[in-house]
Amino acid sequence: MKGFPHLLSLLGIAAAAAIGLAGCGGDEVTCGDGTIREGDTCVPEATCGTGTTLMGNECVPDGSVICEQGTRFDMATGTCVVDPSACADGTVLVSGECVPEDETLTADHDEAAEPNDEAGAGEFDVPALNADVTIHGCISPRAGVRDEDIWVMTASAPTLIEVTADGVGGLAAGFIIQDNGIASLPNYFRAGLNLTGDTSKRQVYLPAAGVYLLVMDDSRAILVDEVAGGADTCYYTTIKTVAMPAATTLTTPTQTGEDSGNVRVLTYTSTADAEILQATLTTTSESLSPGFVIMRNNAPTGVGAPITNTTTGAVQPPSSFQGLGTAEVVTVVVDHQYNFSPNPTPYTITSSVLAPQALPTAGGNVAVTTRRAGADGTTDPTKMNYLYFDVPTAGALVQFAVTSTTAVDMVVLRQNLGLYAATGFSFSKQGIANDFGATGATSVAAFDRFLTAGRYYLAVQNPSTAGAVVPGATITITSTLTPITPTALTYGTAVTAQALPASFASFHTIDLTNPTWVEFAATGTNWGTNINVNLYDLAGEGFVGSTAYPAAIATSKIANGTDPAGRIMIGDTRDFLVRVTPSTVPGASPTYDLNIRTRPHVALGAITPGTPINRTADAIAAGSDAAGAQSVTRYLVTGLSWGRVSLAVTPAAAQSSNINIRWRNADESVNGPVVDAGGDGAVETINASFGALPANWAAFTVGSSDTEASTVDVVTTSLDPQYASQSTALTFTDACTNGGAVVAMTAPNAGLIGDEEQTALINLPSGWSFPFFGAAQTQFYINSNGFLGFGTLPPCTGSGSFCSFANGAALNANDLNGWVAPYWDDMLDVTVCRKDNATNNTMTIQWTGLAIAGDVQVQAILHMTGRIEFVYGPDHTASGLQATAGVENLTGTAAYQSVFNAASITPGSGRFFMPQ
Numbered sequence: 001m002k003g004f005p006h007l008l009s010l011l012g013i014a015a016a017a018a019i020g021l022a023g024c025g026g027d028e029v030t031c032g033d034g035t036i037r038e039g040d041t042c043v044p045e046a047t048c049g050t051g052t053t054l055m056g057n058e059c060v061p062d063g064s065v066i067c068e069q070g071t072r073f074d075m076a077t078g079t080c081v082v083d084p085s086a087c088a089d090g091t092v093l094v095s096g097e098c099v100p101e102d103e104t105l106t107a108d109h110d111e112a113a114e115p116n117d118e119a120g121a122g123e124f125d126v127p128a129l130n131a132d133v134t135i136h137g138c139i140s141p142r143a144g145v146r147d148e149d150i151w152v153m154t155a156s157a158p159t160l161i162e163v164t165a166d167g168v169g170g171l172a173a174g175f176i177i178q179d180n181g182i183a184s185l186p187n188y189f190r191a192g193l194n195l196t197g198d199t200s201k202r203q204v205y206l207p208a209a210g211v212y213l214l215v216m217d218d219s220r221a222i223l224v225d226e227v228a229g230g231a232d233t234c235y236y237t238t239i240k241t242v243a244m245p246a247a248t249t250l251t252t253p254t255q256t257g258e259d260s261g262n263v264r265v266l267t268y269t270s271t272a273d274a275e276i277l278q279a280t281l282t283t284t285s286e287s288l289s290p291g292f293v294i295m296r297n298n299a300p301t302g303v304g305a306p307i308t309n310t311t312t313g314a315v316q317p318p319s320s321f322q323g324l325g326t327a328e329v330v331t332v333v334v335d336h337q338y339n340f341s342p343n344p345t346p347y348t349i350t351s352s353v354l355a356p357q358a359l360p361t362a363g364g365n366v367a368v369t370t371r372r373a374g375a376d377g378t379t380d381p382t383k384m385n386y387l388y389f390d391v392p393t394a395g396a397l398v399q400f401a402v403t404s405t406t407a408v409d410m411v412v413l414r415q416n417l418g419l420y421a422a423t424g425f426s427f428s429k430q431g432i433a434n435d436f437g438a439t440g441a442t443s444v445a446a447f448d449r450f451l452t453a454g455r456y457y458l459a460v461q462n463p464s465t466a467g468a469v470v471p472g473a474t475i476t477i478t479s480t481l482t483p484i485t486p487t488a489l490t491y492g493t494a495v496t497a498q499a500l501p502a503s504f505a506s507f508h509t510i511d512l513t514n515p516t517w518v519e520f521a522a523t524g525t526n527w528g529t530n531i532n533v534n535l536y537d538l539a540g541e542g543f544v545g546s547t548a549y550p551a552a553i554a555t556s557k558i559a560n561g562t563d564p565a566g567r568i569m570i571g572d573t574r575d576f577l578v579r580v581t582p583s584t585v586p587g588a589s590p591t592y593d594l595n596i597r598t599r600p601h602v603a604l605g606a607i608t609p610g611t612p613i614n615r616t617a618d619a620i621a622a623g624s625d626a627a628g629a630q631s632v633t634r635y636l637v638t639g640l641s642w643g644r645v646s647l648a649v650t651p652a653a654a655q656s657s658n659i660n661i662r663w664r665n666a667d668e669s670v671n672g673p674v675v676d677a678g679g680d681g682a683v684e685t686i687n688a689s690f691g692a693l694p695a696n697w698a699a700f701t702v703g704s705s706d707t708e709a710s711t712v713d714v715v716t717t718s719l720d721p722q723y724a725s726q727s728t729a730l731t732f733t734d735a736c737t738n739g740g741a742v743v744a745m746t747a748p749n750a751g752l753i754g755d756e757e758q759t760a761l762i763n764l765p766s767g768w769s770f771p772f773f774g775a776a777q778t779q780f781y782i783n784s785n786g787f788l789g790f791g792t793l794p795p796c797t798g799s800g801s802f803c804s805f806a807n808g809a810a811l812n813a814n815d816l817n818g819w820v821a822p823y824w825d826d827m828l829d830v831t832v833c834r835k836d837n838a839t840n841n842t843m844t845i846q847w848t849g850l851a852i853a854g855d856v857q858v859q860a861i862l863h864m865t866g867r868i869e870f871v872y873g874p875d876h877t878a879s880g881l882q883a884t885a886g887v888e889n890l891t892g893t894a895a896y897q898s899v900f901n902a903a904s905i906t907p908g909s910g911r912f913f914m915p916q
Contacts, residue, residue: 050078055286061195063220066172073196093166094236095132111137111149117739123152126159132240139229142737146227149216155206164238167198171233174200174219182210184300191338193219202261205335207293207300252351258344264334270324274388276354280319287341294320295331301416323415323455359387359458361481368475387458391450397484400446405476408460415455447544494595508578515569517636519599523561526587531559535576566599568666571694601634604716609774613716620710625660625703632701637716639690643774644719645698648685649712656681657710663688664699689916721774721915723896730910732873735846740835755828756803757784758796765836765843771866773889784830786847787821791890807884810895817892822860822870825851825883854878868913879903887913
């Protein structure tokens, strides 16, 4: 849960203490010293006093002067003055009252014992109307790292809360509220900040039922990433549910307001069906980050927030487009992201109403009067023309046939006008047509799939390049929308004599349940050249074949059906939309046969170490070693993630066949060179690697160059995996102070605490089967001398003890086997911590102590996929002069040793071992 970015960085704005945007720019207006450009005018630059800094042309608090209880910051003098409305020194604001801050003060919830950054500070439900709940905790940074108390709160419905965070002991209490994975609230957050006092108070609108995170910290840390707090800097925060304020009417074109911490509710009622409401929220203040929520039918359909242009760095104000039904009411809740000004801050709401036209669905025409010139170059959405249509059912597939009398750009939008056919909200050449043509009437046919039923819009604009069309010109759009009903295919059952529609595209659906090696057998009659079979994920939507809705599987084979396509699809259990098309214009009355089925192959099953899979007298077709030959014999084997496998093929004793082996990728392309080491009658052997689940398979094809069929014996053997190892930059995060737990160890040799210790066998994280040199592991042990191990627990007392011994070399027959050693040395005063991360599927073991060659601060990070990382912390000074670092398998026959008694380890370095 750690790692909330400071807000100015999040919005692409420089830190408050560093901002002073005096000066000017542009070729037309150049401002002199002491002035700043506002629009096309130079105005005097503000002069800021103590405790403030210049942002734009506004003096705002810089966080250097924080006023304690009973006082407030005076912007004019830069000092703290008596605040008669605030709680006096020695009291704290809890549940709306100033109460003594002493041993009698209690909260409803106290934060969990530190460290709690991963587990969270606590959780609570949003209270009922007019009720409140209080939480208490302390912000105590550790080793220069911010302390963030993360509370989990659950709302049962859209709710308005009033949050009051009061700091004690010098804390300028602040908070962030953000959604915790609520699908309707992408990137939602609100913050309460005070850079002049110790209390932050504001209303926050929670737009949807669900789980939210309330993050408590110092306001300065939240805003500009300054580490603040100490042993006694604490907070008391009250969360109270309050009634929504009375709504007022949203009027066009502008409305103004001032933010003082309370939300504002505006409503708009549409006057015609399909009407579009556009609203933008702006402010001239640099301290206010504007924001709002659009509510329809008590559910959020838009969360307006500033957007930073990744190319120019400019911050675009929050804006929303909403397509409305007849007399539909839209609620706009003005609920800014944050405001760190101590004074009410002005803002402006600019809105407009657009009247769309109906898009013809049966070949009719509509005259469109353009709002934008081709040379305009703007992407202002109010200059677009909108044509609406309805999609009756979820998952509908619709064929668009559209013509225009002038070249235009078009894009399809949802009713709330979020672009669904591509990411972002761009009107430049996306969607149904990328310029219908340079000049004249041009037509296009496209197939669009809609996951959600309802109202959609076709947005039209002149091309984004200069053209002859001017605003007010008339363009005629002709369109036909034809619903397409795909027919269902049954896996392994052929459909025959399927007529190809006039659109030259035929559609089916299919459910591939636990497929292995799949064959796409298609034959065309009167077809021309190739026949294309493309599969699209039924969970997707957009224009079929576009970058927004691309084919998951694409094949193109000759139409006579002699060369069916194949693909290995283990683990892919999706439902698919299947499209069949010709590569060129077909002949008269084209038809096709299609069968999606299991490709003929030998299923060897799952292989385990030490147990070969043997087959005898497998048939190999004559002449089947040619590239792309369909008569090859196919083999498919599964195994442990990242394990390896060897396939040995021996011709029958009575034959002298020249055998060839190819290792195949998922799309049947050849992985590596063809294996043909020997001549006639020679044994051929190929080694391959398994991937991680579900790609823990290897596929081979075996062919022969002989003119007669032959038989072979096949032996499949599991091998230890190979590891790729290299040094790399890895981030060290102290597991002992960031959510990890100290591992309990024993000292059977009665030595000092933290010396010559070892655990019993302990479990890996739940659900893990860690692939270590091709062998699945579920338990391990930890030794205080800088290594962990798998397999049998080694002795820790008496002769041959590995607790008291110094490091050993890899592949030493008389030494330890099955180990992972980031720094194996004789160590003293060792603390071992363990941290499991279920989100990243990692387990971190950290050793902190003293070795012969210096201080040790090292981690071994195990990934569930089999990757192993060694990370050496900034306080690690032991060079490796008397240490071992690396990994060795359970039998001591394979190892990857990066250090053995060599001074090659430096603080802050890292190394990974990746099974291949």
